[in-house]
Amino acid sequence: ACGEAPSDSNGGDNADASFLACMVTDSGGVDDKSFNESSWAGMEAAAKANDDIEVQVKESSSETDYDPNLQATVDDGCNFIVGVGGLMTENVNTIATANPDIPFATVDGFSEVENVYSIQFDTAQSAYLAGYVAAAQTKTGKVATWGGIQIPPVTIFMDGFAEGIAKHNEDKGTNVELLGWDEEAQTGTFINGFEDAAAGKSTSDTFITQGADILFPVAGPAGIGALTAASENDDVSAIWVDTDGFVSTEYGAEILTSAEKGLETAVKDAVDAAYKAANGGDAITGSYVGTLENGGVALAPFHDFDSAVSAETKAEIEALTQQIIDGTIVVESPASPAAS
Amino acid sequence: MAVDTMTSSPAVVDESVPTRFIKPGTAFSVLGLLLIVIAFAVVSTGDTTTIAFDRTLTDVEWALPTTACVAVLGAIAAAAGAWMLVGLPKRRLKLVSAVAVTAFVLGLLFWAYSQPGTVFRAESILAGALFLSLPYLFGALSGVVCERSGVINIGIEGQFLMGAFTGVLVANVTGNVYAGMVGAMIAGLLSTMLLALLATKYQVNQVVVGVILNLLALGFTSFMYDQLKKAEGLNSAFSVPTLSWGPLADIPVLGPVLFQQKIFVYIGLALVFVVWFLLYRTRWGLRTRAVGEHPAAADSMGVNVNRLRFWNVTLAGLISGFGGAWFTIANSLAFGKNMTAGLGFVALAVMIVGRWNPLGVLAGALIFGFTTQVARDLDASGGSVVPGEFLQMLPYVVTLVVVAGLIGKAKAPAADGVPYNPGDK
Amino acid sequence: MRLELKGLTKKFGSFTADDDIDLVVEPGQIHAILGENGAGKSTLMNMLYGILTPTSGEILIDEEPVSFNGPGDAIAAGIGMVHQHFKLVGPFSVADNVQLGREHTQGMGVLSAKAARNAVRQVSEEYGLKLDPDAICEELPVGVQQRVEIVKALSGPKTELLILDEPTAVLTPAEITELLQIMRNLAAAGTSILFISHKLKEVQAVADTITVIRRGKVVAELEPTASEAEMASAMVGRAVTLQVDKTPAEPGEARLEVKDLTVVSDAGVKVLDGLGLTVHSGEIVGLAGVEGNGQTELARSILGLVKPDEGHISIDGKDMHGTSPAARIAHGLGYIPEDRGRDGLVAEFSVAENLVLNQYRETPFSKRGAVNAGAVRKRAVDSIAEFDIRTQSPEEPASALSGGNQQKVIIAREFSRPRRFLVAAQPTRGVDVGATEFIHSRLIAERDTGTGVLLISSELDEIYALADRIAVIYNGRIVGEVAPDTPREVIGRLMVGGDIAAPDDAPAAPEAEAPEAPETDAPETDEEANGGDR
């Protein structure tokens, strides 16, 4: 808003900081238990670590809000502006072109504009490992995944997960079946939203009755429904996405592992880099793709399930990680990050 | 000394004389024939439809030949249609229509579950359907109590939200999930009290108030949700256990459906009968129905119309508030913005489908729960020919068909929505 | 009970409905109240019954001042009331309607259906008002509904004063006779009665004293010996001609021909059962009958709102099969509906708009898809002058008009356009003597211009005053067509399904004071009649 209004209600107490980093969410809002929330956590972490950085967030309720929100961050005098979501990339490009002096970043999108830094993740890699673990751990021979909405940041997880299972079936001669996603046809089960946790719960229940004992919900907050379903069924566990669910949710006991996406770190690093650039360092530009190699994506620790996962499986995961890093295994998804 | 005003009764059309029903007859005949065509042309001959008793008799599975089943069901529907065309006794019309509709729907189900990999897990699906019908049940029952007293309650959605939100909050603050349920009921009560006050004391148009209350509840819960986020542990999920009734739970079909559910199910079913009894068998019910039908008549007999309306509406909030707790506590979920996703409006439709009668409401809610559950099951099993979005439309389409085709003009309580001003005549 | 009103006044806003009314009702007295529409009669009664709170003045019961917070207090004080507009809950049974507000329970608020049923039986036996406690009220004929209202009023803990607000408006002559006898019996047993009616003969027949109210003020106290003309002029404030002058009819060609008309209701009842009727130009055919015998459906079929199941209707020689109401109206059908509030007027519309409600698409009222406000207003100004419609302006909403003036708006609408045939259903229902006089003369004038008129009325007086020929409808059939000089009791018998021939020595007096006459031929019980009616 206006300059004289206090704008510290969201970003810690760095009231007289010299550097203002701003973020615009996509329609999920800042508490989406998914990429908006993780990005915001990265922003806040940056502010916490450096008293001279202040952060603020503006939420969008639809893509028609992107332009005014981005424009408002410019008007507010933000020194670094992060747009979250691939759909916002074009809007970021437009405003970045109009404001060449301000550094921008786009999360989960790729931009070629000079002053826009792209932050992307090849989450198919971490999901691949998760799929492998799931195939190794299932007792019923059936695991299930379902998504919020059929969009690339979601389906990339599902693709990687499917390939990980296929890998296990191939190597170990198992016949683990994946419910809820057909990688070939790119069709599967979606609840058409990220909000309706009750729908997520009943979809998960349905999979459980169909025999699945490991659930992989890729649906932000609606995914909580899978965790509650798992909590009500002793033999069922779940794999979380984006963050380490053992830490970020209350259902640690149900979570076998998580296909992490290191958004928080990446965003924090970007803010730090922008801060340095503003204070005489190199300008922040180009793009970043989180991979297993650079730690931008990872398989979270097993926590409570550590003893349940055999040493053999753990070793195989190690090996697979190495193979992906050195390129012997390429996890491909139609939704993999654009050219970088 | 009484003089008879009617020495002979007027001619009555004999209900048992066959009458022709061209439109429904044609419709059911065509639908039935369609099923038969599907059975032979679309379904491949070897297909089977598997029905499993997945929770009690885990090793029993019935594999039925799809073609034969669909064809038979199609024939039943077509025959019902044909009977209507040649003429059937009028009093049989409803029954025959119901048979035709059921046969057609079952035929579609048999077809849908013939895809490889799909199994109709009867017990899980029916149990899930009963559970999913609860929000509609609670919402519609609350609506029944309000509208039977002549106050339209469009604000069920808002009362759900308030209940869902407060239920979790209170459970967190007290650490007791049952206190949370009571909290949800009180939140529902307080929000309908506003409706009651505006509708009776200030005579505001009830539809308008309902729309506003929804907006208010949405704004309020979203706003408070953001506020609560700042503090830890005010919006953590709480859950209630599934009650298992010992050996009863092992009865095939009935066991998993009726004797292995959460307390919400039992409260819901009990409420149906309690509300029915109260409405039709007690002094309160007589007065409530009178006030909803002809308030001036009730007033002239010394019933305080607006006071009764006020308290009825206020108390109905207990039911819809409790329905709100279904979204959070029954589903073991924390509160989320706008998490009721429009179900409160659908509950309103269920109330009308149920013709403002608790028993009808139960039937309507079950239809909804069942179609929702089947749609989810088919979507999740992945074998469906129809895109998931269309499966998810199923409950809404079924309601449209039921309302347009079978129910027609449902008759609301005559004074529903009309503010009562004692000075009026 | 001795009731006394002292200076009772009621204001609605700045409008004074009742102004300083003094009145005394002695125990066991039948006290009639007369007055034009809107004189303030019902308002007065509603204050007595606790529905309205007086602005000033006091009510004394047995010399004790009382004040009622609601009807409950009045009932407790021993007052029972039969309202002008029925206050019955339609879908309820008779027993439920009677017990509403003072329910019979078996503890814990659970109803006792048996006790409620017995209570109704007891009261109905005590006063000879036969009723089936389990009948559903909305399915009963109006006459029986009226009986339910009376039983309700008498079922109070100790009803000593009975208020009857226009109880006879919807009853047949026989039922009226019966009701008047009940009133006499009650009075003889000590119950005081306040009786409101527009039918002067009834008042003459039962009242002990008569109070006349005009514009909220008591203007006269009359003895029951006063003549009808005296009463009428006291009510209206000027001399009223109660007799309509008319010349003999000169019927011409057929304007309405109805053949074998059959209409089946949703409930499966044949409400019209092969009805046939012809009306010629230049004549008024009066359709007499107890309400609910198919008059409504006949009128609606003629207009085209009800689709007949069998039979033919032609208007002015043209078969109307398959034509819409709009086409029939355009073809020259005039239609005065029986329920003016429901079917006749859009209450929220202005008087001007209501005057063109069925012509707004014709020239000059419409021009290229738009309503020509100037033409509409001009028509309104003309009609208001011609038909003496009392309104503040053409823009005033119809709801603001008194009932009589609302009826004049409908009459004006139908009489201000070319028409060949007119259906007039209950054209003067609830309309006071002055307005009735006006409407009657217009109908005669209408006939004299050559229009065919079908007059549907449950008011025998009206039929006698206007009709050139009388057809009697019963159970959806025309059971007799008779000349206008046929004696009242003959028609009365036809109306309830009897024969034209008198059963025995029927008294010649047509007036309502012959309660003993029809008594002899009442073999069936009412329960059966009610049951068969459904």
Added chain:
Amino acid sequence: MSTDTKAPAADQPDAGETPEAKPSFMRLFGRYLTEANSVMVTIYSLILAFLIGAILLIVSDEYVRSTYTYFFARPQDALSASWYLVRDSYIALFEGAVLNLNTLDRFAAGTAEFGDLLRPLSETLTYATPLIFTGLAVGLAFRAGLFNIGAQGQMIFGMLGALIIGFSFSLPAVIHLPLAIIAGAIAGAAFGAVPGVLKATTGAHEVISSIMLNNIAGLFLVWAIGTGFLHSETKSDLITKPVDESAVMPKLLSGLSESLRVNWALPLGIAAAVFTWWLLSRSTFGFRIRAVGFNEHASATAGMRIGSTYVTTMAVAGGLAGLAGAALSLGVGSSGITTNTALEYGFDGITVALLGRANPGGIVAAAILFGALKAGALSAQPDVPVDISTLLQAIIVLFIAAPALVKAILHLRTPRGGLVTLEAKGW
């Protein structure tokens, strides 16, 4: 739904009141101010709503709340903190919706252009535009006694209709744009007519069928966007193809600044309001709509066809909502629509119609007010919680719908002719 005055229900005016010979203007004016007439009720409703909003703001701010813990020790802290918070919050809303004071300073200093000054207004009008259409769609149906709760679904179909014509052809803009707009209106009208037809033929209540159709439309949209026919060729997100350049609503003020998003859909909306006004109050069709809305029995008796009135009214209403969809997919959403583009404009249309008392002029004003609240709230975040805007909307409409409440709270007098209340039919 009517806007009529219920004269007979009037309360008693002050006793003993006698009309004065010649009241002075000031007296008359003062009298007007303390009377519950529709203008003053609206103004007081706004004031009361903003007062309640202020309380919520104070309660929700941690710092200000903390100053209240020692209120009795040092009240000036709490009071000044509250005052500044409320003042700054409302200024922030104002700046987002009407005029940004910062930009004004920069403009004065020569560092901002005139166009920048207009941006908040442009945003307000941009958000108001779809609301004008959906508000009219609901308001028109109200007049025929129909509760069109289905504007959301009608708008979605309008959006799809306009979009398909918008990307399928490449024509000169003078042909293409009108064609796409008409396609949106037709798609919305067709979908809107369904509840009308169902009501006319089977008696199914339009509220139920509209609710069902809304849900169906929402799911249909998700499916449609994903189909090969509509789905974007360049993006894998759930977004459609963009409309062709020639079908994009031109911006209204692009001459001043490219960032002013308000486009030609706004004048179109105003034209639609004028058309609706003419239709309702001047045309024979409007005569019929209103007659049927008030009393269908009397209308049928007068020869009007009730069923066809329902169908046509719902179709016209659907067409208006369809235009809202066209305004979105050819305007702010011209680069492709998603499942979120339609937001809740259809449901908000109900509130707008109620606030505008189902009157075209009132609807336009209400839509602009809501647009301002939305634009203001968007730009004022994160200082002002976003949901404040929803709350303010609800509270404003609540008071406006309940003049008796405002009258009771502020002890206003009853105006001549009684309180103006909103009327809508029951089931």
